Amino acid sequence: xxxxxxxxxxxxxxxxxxxxxxxxxxxxxxxxxxxxxxxxxxxxxxxxxxxxxxxxxxxxxxxxxxxxxxxxxxxxxxxxxxxxxxxxxxxxxxxxxxxxxxxxxxxxxxxxxxxxxxxxxxxxxxxxxxxxxxxxxxxxxxxxxxxxxxxxxxxxxxxxxxxxxxxxxxxxxxxxxxxxxxxxxxxxxxxxxxxxxxxxxxxxxxxxxxxxxxxxxxxxxxxxxxxxxxxxxxxxxxxxxxxxxxxxxxxxxxxxxxxxxxxxxxxxxxxxxxxxxxxxxxxxxxxxxxxxxxxxxxxxxxxxxxxxxxxxxxxxxxxxxxxxxxxxxxxxxxxxxxxxxxxxxxxxxxxxxxxxxxxxxxxxxxxxxxxxxxxxxxxxxxxxxxxxxxxxxxxxxxxxxxxxxxxxxxxxxxxxxxxxxxxxxxxxxxxxxxxxxxxx
Amino acid sequence: xxxxxxxxxxxxxxxxxxxxxxxxxxxxxxxxxxxxxxxxxxxxxxxxxxxxxxxxxxxxxxxxxxxxxxxxxxxxxxxxxxxxxxxxxxxxxxxxxxxxxxxxxxxxxxxxxxxxxxxxxxxxxxxxxxxxxxxxxxxxxxxxxxxxxxxxxxxxxxxxxxxxxxxxxxxxxxxxxxxxxxxxxxxxxxxxxxxxxxxxxxxxxxxxxxxxxxxxxxxxxxxxxxxxxxxxxxxxxxxxxxxxxxxxxxxxxxxxxxxxxxxxxxxxxxxxxxxxxxxxxxxxxxxxxxxxxxxxxxxxxxxxxxxxxxxxxxxxxxxxxxxxxxxxxxxxxxxxxxxxxxxxxxxxxxxxxxxxxxxxxxxxxxxxxxxxxxxxxxxxxxxxxxxxxxxxxxxxxxxxxxxxxxxxxxxxxxxxxxxxxxxxxxxxxxxxxxxxxxxx
Numbered sequence: 001x002x003x004x005x006x007x008x009x010x011x012x013x014x015x016x017x018x019x020x021x022x023x024x025x026x027x028x029x030x031x032x033x034x035x036x037x038x039x040x041x042x043x044x045x046x047x048x049x050x051x052x053x054x055x056x057x058x059x060x061x062x063x064x065x066x067x068x069x070x071x072x073x074x075x076x077x078x079x080x081x082x083x084x085x086x087x088x089x090x091x092x093x094x095x096x097x098x099x100x101x102x103x104x105x106x107x108x109x110x111x112x113x114x115x116x117x118x119x120x121x122x123x124x125x126x127x128x129x130x131x132x133x134x135x136x137x138x139x140x141x142x143x144x145x146x147x148x149x150x151x152x153x154x155x156x157x158x159x160x161x162x163x164x165x166x167x168x169x170x171x172x173x174x175x176x177x178x179x180x181x182x183x184x185x186x187x188x189x190x191x192x193x194x195x196x197x198x199x200x201x202x203x204x205x206x207x208x209x210x211x212x213x214x215x216x217x218x219x220x221x222x223x224x225x226x227x228x229x230x231x232x233x234x235x236x237x238x239x240x241x242x243x244x245x246x247x248x249x250x251x252x253x254x255x256x257x258x259x260x261x262x263x264x265x266x267x268x269x270x271x272x273x274x275x276x277x278x279x280x281x282x283x284x285x286x287x288x289x290x291x292x293x294x295x296x297x298x299x300x301x302x303x304x305x306x307x308x309x310x311x312x313x314x315x316x317x318x319x320x321x322x323x324x325x326x327x328x329x330x331x332x333x334x335x336x337x338x339x340x341x342x343x344x345x346x347x348x349x350x351x352x353x354x355x356x357x358x359x360x361x362x363x364x365x366x367x368x369x370x371x372x373x374x375x376x377x378x379x380x381x382x383x384x385x386x387x388x389x390x391x392x393x394x395x396x397x398x399x400x401x402x403x404x405x406x407x408x409x410x411x412x413x414x415x416x417x418x419x420x421x422x423x424x425x426x427x428x429x430x431x432x433x434x435x436x437x438x439x440x
Numbered sequence: 441x442x443x444x445x446x447x448x449x450x451x452x453x454x455x456x457x458x459x460x461x462x463x464x465x466x467x468x469x470x471x472x473x474x475x476x477x478x479x480x481x482x483x484x485x486x487x488x489x490x491x492x493x494x495x496x497x498x499x500x501x502x503x504x505x506x507x508x509x510x511x512x513x514x515x516x517x518x519x520x521x522x523x524x525x526x527x528x529x530x531x532x533x534x535x536x537x538x539x540x541x542x543x544x545x546x547x548x549x550x551x552x553x554x555x556x557x558x559x560x561x562x563x564x565x566x567x568x569x570x571x572x573x574x575x576x577x578x579x580x581x582x583x584x585x586x587x588x589x590x591x592x593x594x595x596x597x598x599x600x601x602x603x604x605x606x607x608x609x610x611x612x613x614x615x616x617x618x619x620x621x622x623x624x625x626x627x628x629x630x631x632x633x634x635x636x637x638x639x640x641x642x643x644x645x646x647x648x649x650x651x652x653x654x655x656x657x658x659x660x661x662x663x664x665x666x667x668x669x670x671x672x673x674x675x676x677x678x679x680x681x682x683x684x685x686x687x688x689x690x691x692x693x694x695x696x697x698x699x700x701x702x703x704x705x706x707x708x709x710x711x712x713x714x715x716x717x718x719x720x721x722x723x724x725x726x727x728x729x730x731x732x733x734x735x736x737x738x739x740x741x742x743x744x745x746x747x748x749x750x751x752x753x754x755x756x757x758x759x760x761x762x763x764x765x766x767x768x769x770x771x772x773x774x775x776x777x778x779x780x781x782x783x784x785x786x787x788x789x790x791x792x793x794x795x796x797x798x799x800x801x802x803x804x805x806x807x808x809x810x811x812x813x814x815x816x817x818x819x820x821x822x823x824x825x826x827x828x829x830x831x832x833x834x835x836x837x838x839x840x841x842x843x844x845x846x847x848x849x850x851x852x853x854x855x856x857x858x859x860x861x862x863x864x865x866x867x868x869x870x871x872x873x874x875x876x877x878x879x880x
Contacts, residue, residue: 029744036602039787141597149593149748152592153592153593156766157581157592157763158762158766160480160762160766161765161766227479227480304465304587304762305588305753306752306753306758308587308589308751308753313747313748316746322598322745324600329599333782338779339779340777345479347479
């Protein structure tokens, strides 16, 4: 549907849905970098319209012709309003009306670039099937880890390899909070307050701190890594609201740091996939340990390539717009050459195993009675659940005895059962801290 | 030229040139992962022949049919020996006969996947023009930083952004040597001996330690980042042979570490490109500082995306084979769909400015006379070259006075002139250490 202008330059017609922080930056770059983008694409990227909810708002920063704005989103997508559209860029977010608009765009023959992680993680199958049916591109690099080129490497560069495991820090808000807790010894509430004051956390921080945002990204990563359909509902999710200053201090004592990890992994036998988000202690020597503040990074373990890491900004207008524009150039090139990018591949179709069947390790801190036989009683509980202990450290502080146990790898259900058993034990006053240990 | 087999499965016919460490691993993976590769490609990847120089050698590890081996490389490429070829994978290395074979392959309509950094950095223009002329793909992810997906992100994911600077650790041998010097305080010669003993350095280590390998990779990176043709001869090159234990210790004292850096950068005014390889001190807080042993990493500064880093193994049979196979899957997909990947883009066509015009900072350690007026004399030399001093530290040790100066950013020619001037100065006994400082 590319048109040839009088001067012989091809034109790719782009409709932009949404003009918030990301949308405005996309519009600004399309405008400001037009010559470079045309040289790289082989076509002029022509912004034909920008769908907004509130047309009256001041959007002069985007530097685009005010006549481009419209509230008739459906008309813009269908081509009824501004003529045919080659690519629809969706940066509205949320499930509806984004899904209906994307499906309408594809039905009309347009390719789609989206940053909508929630929609992809909930109903990627529908979008993907529509892209296949209408033979258009569906690209979404910006949906996971913002500016970091990650999905294209997973989908294309590693297509000849076997991914075993993806370990990611994919939420900047929680990483900022945990970094501050680590640096200042603050508790979760104080660190959250600081993040909110600085604009790193939203007024309602639940999507971030409870792990919903990270879970959606984990579903997308797991799907791409293991060629399998994974939805957000498949992802085991624990937020950082219960991480205490004592947990962070305890991690430090053993040369670790606490991070909210997104984990997507192949089972040992290769027959199922695990997908989870939870706080975990990782060793300071792990490349992810140095990822601080609001940065994101994703660590990928492959059979042939070995360990890889991708690091950068996970959010913000300009970084996200960079990812959107990269996709837009790719999709526009396909329009010019007449092809399509590699479609989503879910041929492996593996089941997602429940959290209980995941193999992990626990760090457990107990306040215990200060008398002989306590360690024996505690060790018996571990043994009863088939969990083997890697290290145990006994501490006495102000008349209170503590045990810090780090287990060997075991099934999560056995580890959780062990903790429940310890809570029943008469000699245990309190289970002070329980956290998984990853990245060994 | 894809053929359809009886069962309705398409076939992509692959010729492999070279069966050393990388080639044998490529053959093994093509064989072992055939079903996965077919599902991801949409076609069966059929290895039709492997060109080797010494057919008698034991290659059972690759697990391929011995009948595939041939010494008739030209016949294999032309199709005369085993029938038509869709993709030629070149892992022979070196300039000739690799160039002639690649050109012959493309003239015959085959796409090419190569890991040949030396050839690409010397004569990429010829290869690229041939790919364009014959409308075939030329992919070479494995040529820079081995397994790290880097070229595809630069070429595609960041196609909507503007890269300002690429800072890379792209040679594992030198990074191993510098890591050991940093950890043990050893001098260059001892660390090189250790690297040789462990197989990290070759018997003739010149390509690595003198920076030739890194310079070839820098040329490729600079070309992709700035859409300009850059050859290895354009790259300013200094190796690590003159890095002393004192330099490494001096870096430590100011919270830095010494790395062999590959730098590709756009001039401040955007009108020329710099490309250089030399040892440099970088702050311990920089993400590249933590890249140790034989690992590689490339740090990219973009206008919109901000700071990105790609980290992983830069060499070795399996990691390099992973990159080759990723390219092979991409090229095979294009064969199936009838398209081509994005070709090399050199539209910007910027000149490469000489090293003297590069902006950098110097760390200089001087042994000086221990008497009043020395600092004034030294400072006058800096001022005379228009170089401004950021910090100066005076030390006295065993009757010897030292000055450690770190400059502000200035043109390299002014900094080099300052050092020459200092050497002339009567009060300066010796210029003990001179090293650039990057990554601030």
